[in-house]
Amino acid sequence: MKLSKTQFRKDFEQSLTSEFATDVAKAGITETFAALSSVVKQYYTQIWQGDNQYKDRSQKKQTYYFSIEFLPGKMLKSNLLNLGILSTVREGLQELGIDLEKVAQVEPDMAIGNGGLGRLASCFMDSAASTGLPVNGNGIRYRYGLFKQKIIDGYQVELPDSWLNNVNPWEVRRADKAIEVTFGGETWLEETEDGRLIPRYRNQERVLAVPYDTAMVGFENTRVNNMCLWRSEVPQDLDVKFQNMEYMRQTSMLSAELYPDDSNYDGRLLRLKQEYFFVSAGLQRIIRHYKSNKIAPIAQIADYIAVHINDTHPALCVPEFMRLLLDENGLSWEQAWDITVKVMSYTNHTILSEALEKWPEEMVHTLLPRIYQIINEIDKRRTDELLPHVGAELIHKTRIVKDGQIHMANLAIIGSHSTNGVAKLHSDILKDVELHDFYQLYPERFNNKTNGIADRRWLQISNARLSKLLDEKIGKSWRHDLVKLEALKDFREDTETLKQLAAVKLENKKDLAALIKEKNGIEVNPEAIFDVQIKRLHAYKRQLLNVLHILKLYFDIKDQPDLEMVPRVFIFGAKAAPGYHYAKAIIKVINEIAVMINEDAVVKDRLKLVFMENYNVSLAEAIIPAADVGEQISLASKEASGTSNMKFMLNGALTMATLDGANIEIKEACGDENIFIFGLTKDEVYEYYKNGNYNARDIYEQNPVVHRILNAFIDGTIPNITNEGPEIFESLTAFNDEYFLLRDFNDYVRAQKDLENLYRDQRAWAQASLMNIATSGIFSSDRTIRQYAKDIWFIEEKSEEV
Numbered sequence: 001m002k003l004s005k006t007q008f009r010k011d012f013e014q015s016l017t018s019e020f021a022t023d024v025a026k027a028g029i030t031e032t033f034a035a036l037s038s039v040v041k042q043y044y045t046q047i048w049q050g051d052n053q054y055k056d057r058s059q060k061k062q063t064y065y066f067s068i069e070f071l072p073g074k075m076l077k078s079n080l081l082n083l084g085i086l087s088t089v090r091e092g093l094q095e096l097g098i099d100l101e102k103v104a105q106v107e108p109d110m111a112i113g114n115g116g117l118g119r120l121a122s123c124f125m126d127s128a129a130s131t132g133l134p135v136n137g138n139g140i141r142y143r144y145g146l147f148k149q150k151i152i153d154g155y156q157v158e159l160p161d162s163w164l165n166n167v168n169p170w171e172v173r174r175a176d177k178a179i180e181v182t183f184g185g186e187t188w189l190e191e192t193e194d195g196r197l198i199p200r201y202r203n204q205e206r207v208l209a210v211p212y213d214t215a216m217v218g219f220e221n222t223r224v225n226n227m228c229l230w231r232s233e234v235p236q237d238l239d240v241k242f243q244n245m246e247y248m249r250q251t252s253m254l255s256a257e258l259y260p261d262d263s264n265y266d267g268r269l270l271r272l273k274q275e276y277f278f279v280s281a282g283l284q285r286i287i288r289h290y291k292s293n294k295i296a297p298i299a300q301i302a303d304y305i306a307v308h309i310n311d312t313h314p315a316l317c318v319p320e321f322m323r324l325l326l327d328e329n330g331l332s333w334e335q336a337w338d339i340t341v342k343v344m345s346y347t348n349h350t351i352l353s354e355a356l357e358k359w360p361e362e363m364v365h366t367l368l369p370r371i372y373q374i375i376n377e378i379d380k381r382r383t384d385e386l387l388p389h390v391g392a393e394l395i396h397k398t399r400i401v402k403d404g405q406i407h408m409a410n411l412a413i414i415g416s417h418s419t420n421g422v423a424k425l426h427s428d429i430l431k432d433v434e435l436h437d438f439y440q441l442y443p444e445r446f447n448n449k450t451n452g453i454a455d456r457r458w459l460q461i462s463n464a465r466l467s468k469l470l471d472e473k474i475g476k477s478w479r480h481d482l483v484k485l486e487a488l489k490d491f492r493e494d495t496e497t498l499k500q501l502a503a504v505k506l507e508n509k510k511d512l513a514a515l516i517k518e519k520n521g522i523e524v525n526p527e528a529i530f531d532v533q534i535k536r537l538h539a540y541k542r543q544l545l546n547v548l549h550i551l552k553l554y555f556d557i558k559d560q561p562d563l564e565m566v567p568r569v570f571i572f573g574a575k576a577a578p579g580y581h582y583a584k585a586i587i588k589v590i591n592e593i594a595v596m597i598n599e600d601a602v603v604k605d606r607l608k609l610v611f612m613e614n615y616n617v618s619l620a621e622a623i624i625p626a627a628d629v630g631e632q633i634s635l636a637s638k639e640a641s642g643t644s645n646m647k648f649m650l651n652g653a654l655t656m657a658t659l660d661g662a663n664i665e666i667k668e669a670c671g672d673e674n675i676f677i678f679g680l681t682k683d684e685v686y687e688y689y690k691n692g693n694y695n696a697r698d699i700y701e702q703n704p705v706v707h708r709i710l711n712a713f714i715d716g717t718i719p720n721i722t723n724e725g726p727e728i729f730e731s732l733t734a735f736n737d738e739y740f741l742l743r744d745f746n747d748y749v750r751a752q753k754d755l756e757n758l759y760r761d762q763r764a765w766a767q768a769s770l771m772n773i774a775t776s777g778i779f780s781s782d783r784t785i786r787q788y789a790k791d792i793w794f795i796e797e798k799s800e801e802v
C-alpha cells in the first residue's frame with residue numbers, strides 16, 4: 001500500500017487520542033503498541049474486505065489448512081513488511097521520538113503451537129498469502145499458549161503463558177458466525193419415508209464454537225487470507241439441567257490449553273475432544289459459507305474447496321465431513337465418500353511410533369457416537385471392497401479399527417487422495433518402511449513436499465543487516481523470489497563481499513552477546529565460534545551428543561591448560577514437555593555443566609556454554625542471524641525434515657549435520673564442501689535394528705574418551721546432578737543408548753575438528769557461508785506451498801493485474 005510518513009503520523013496520533021485518550025508524550029509503551037497495531041489493522045482491513053469480496057465473486061477453489069497448532073510469533077513487523085510500509089512507519093515513529101524495535105518487543109509471542117509443526121503452519125500462512133494462494137488456516141484459540149520456561153537452579157520450571165491478557169489486536173471475534181458442536185449422548189438411526197436412514201440424538205453435550213479471524217496479509221500484493229481460531233463457549237440457550245459449574249468448566253477447557261507435548265501420545269479425553277471441536281466447527285463453517293454463497297450444488301463441493309489435514313490431529317475431518325454430507329445434506333454414502341477423498345489431503349510429520357495417534361474405540365464411541373459409526377462403516381466397506389483383490393493380511397495391517405483402537409494415520413490415509421512426507425528421505429521412509437502397506441494399496445497417493453520457511457520473517461525482518469548487504473550486492477529481487485539469491489555465487493571470490501559478510505555476522509554476534517549478557521549474565525566473546533542448537537528437547541534430536549562433545553573439549557583443556565583452540569560459545573535453547581522426565585534431566589545437566597565450565601578459570605574464554613531460557617519464535621529470530629554453526633544432529637531417520645536447519649542456512653551459518661531429514665537436501669544444495677556431515681546413515685541405523693547388534697556398553701568400555709565423559713555424570717565431576725547424572729549414564733549404558741550417541745561420537749568429534757580447522761581460515765569460512773546463503777532459495781516455503789497448490793490442492797494464485 002501507499003503511505004506517506006506524514007499521513008502515518010497523523011493516523012497514529014489520532015489513534016492514540018481517539019482510542020486511548022493520550023498523546024505521544026504521555027503514552028506508555030503498551031499504549032503505543034496498541035495504537036500502532038490498531039492503525040496497522042485499519043490499513044489492511046480494506047484490503048482484507050476487498051479480497052474476501054473477490055473470493056466470493058470469483059468463486060475460485062480455496063484450501064483450508066487444519067492444524068491443531070500455529071506458531072506465528074509476533075505479527076507487528078511482519079504485517080508492516082508485507083504491507084510494504086515497514087520503513088515508512090519506522091521513520092515516521094522516529095520523527096516522533098519512538099523506536100519501533102522497542103514497541104515491537106511489547107507484543108507477546110503468539111505461541112499456540114509447540115515447535116516445528118506449528119511453525120511450519122505459520123510459515124505456510126505467510127507464504128500462501130504472499131504467493132497469492134487462497135489458503136486459510138483453521139485451529140484453536142488457546143487461552144494459554146505453550147508454557148513460559150524459567151530456569152531455576154538449573155531446572156526447567158513451567159509458567160502459564162497467558163498471552164491474551166493484554167488483548168490480541170489482530171483478531172476479530174465473529175460471534176454471529178458461531179457454530180454448535182455436540183458430544184456424547186445416544187444416537188440411533190431411523191428410517192425416513194423415502195427409505196433413507198437418518199440419525200437421531202438424545203442427551204448430547206452442546207458447545208458453542210466462536211470463530212476469531214486473523215488476517216494473513218500477503219507480501220506487497222492484494223491477497224489477505226484468514227486464520228480462523230475457535231474458542232469454546234457455553235451456548236446461550238443451554239437447557240437448565242446442564243447449567244452447572246462443571247459444564248461451564250468442561251466447556252471452557254476445550255480452548256483453554258495447548259497440549260504441551262509435541263511428540264508423545266497421551267490418552268487424555270480432552271485432547272480428543274479438542275480435535276473434534278475444531279474439526280467440526282471448521283468444516284461446518286466451510287459448508288455453511290459454501291451454501292450461503294450459492295456457489296454450486298453440494299455434490300460439486302470438491303471443485304471449490306480442499307481440506308488439508310496437518311498431521312493426524314485433524315484426521316476426524318474425514319468422518320466429520322462424511323457426517324455433514326450424509327446426515328445434513330442428504331448425499332448417498334458413495335457420493336459422500338467420493339467427495340471426501342477428493343477434498344481431503346494429509347501430511348505425515350513423524351515416524352516416531354509413540355507419536356502415532358491411536359484412540360481407544362470405547363472413548364470414541366462414548367464421546368462421538370455418530371462419528372464412531374461412520375468410522376466403522378468406512379472401515380467395513382473398505383475391507384469388503386478390497387477382499388476380493390488383495391490378501392487378508394494386508395487389509396488387516398491397514399485397517400482403521402483394530403485391536404480395540406482407532407488408528408488416526410490410517411484414517412487420514414484412507415480418507416484422502418494424498419499423503420505426503422516433509423523431506424525426500426522422510427517420504428522415502430514412509431513409502432518403503434513405515435507406511436509400506438499403504439503404499440502397496442495406494443501408490444499414487446504418496447508424494448513428497450520438502451518443508452520450507454518464510455524468508456520474510458527469517459531473513460528480511462530478523463536479519464536487516466544481511467538483507468541490506470544482499471540488496472547492495474544483487475539487487476532486491478530475492479525479496480520476491482528467494483532463488484534469486486543464487487546471484488550471490490558470483491561474489492564467491494570477491495574479497496570485499498566476503499569481508500562485508502563477515503562484518504555483518506560479527507555485528508549480529510555482538511547483538512546476541514549483549515542479549516546473553518543481559519539475560520544470562522554471561523560474557524561471551526563475539527570473535528568465538530557461535531555454535532547453536534535450538535529446538536525442542538528430545539532424545540532423538542540428541543542435544544546430549546552435543547553435550548558429550550562439549551565435555552570432551554573441556555577435558556582437553558583441563559588436560560592441557562595451554563591448549564590452543566578456536567574459542568567457542570555453545571548456545572542452547574529448548575523446552576522439554578512438562579512430563580518428559582529424561583528431557584528435563586538433560587536441561588538440568590546442560591545448566592550445571594555451564595556453571596562448571598563458565599566459572600573455571602583455566603578455561604578462560606576458549607569455551608562458554610549458554611542455555612537461553614524460553615525458546616520461542618522471537619528468541620529464534622534473535623539467535624539465528626548470529627549463528628556461525630547450526631547443530632542438526634538427530635539420529636538418521638528420526639527427524640522428518642527439520643526447519644531450523646533451513647533458517648540457519650539462509651542466515652549464513654554452516655550446518656553440522658547427520659544425513660537426516662532435509663539436511664540431505666541442504667547438502668545437495670550447498671555442496672559437500674560447505675557443510676559438515678557425520679554419523680550413521682539411515683540404512684546403517686536400520687541394519688542395527690534388523691540385527692539387534694548394537695552394544696553401547698562395549699563402546700563405553702573400550703573408548704577411553706567416552707568412558708571418561710560418561711563417568712563425569714556419576715563421579716561428582718559435574719556438580720549437583722545426583723539424580724540426573726545417573727539417569728543419563730544408565731540410558732547410555734544399561735539401556736543401550738537408544739539413539740546411538742556413542743556410536744556417532746567419534747565421527748562427530750572428527751567433524752567438529754574439521755569445522756574448527758575451516759574456521760581458522762576466515763576467508764574460506766566466509767566463502768562457505770556465502771555459498772549457504774546463495775543456495776538456500778529452494779527452502780523458501782513459497783516454493784513448498786506452490787507445490788502443495790499444484791500437486792495436491794489444485795488451486796490458483798491470484799493474478800494481481802486487475
Ligand SMILES: *Cc1c(COP(=O)(O)O)cnc(C)c1O
Pocket residue numbers: 114115116119534535536615616617620641642643644645647
Ligand atoms: C523453526 C522452529 C522450530 C523447529 O525447529 P527444528 O530444529 O526444525 O526442530 C521450533 N521452534 C521454533 C520456535 C522455531 O522457530
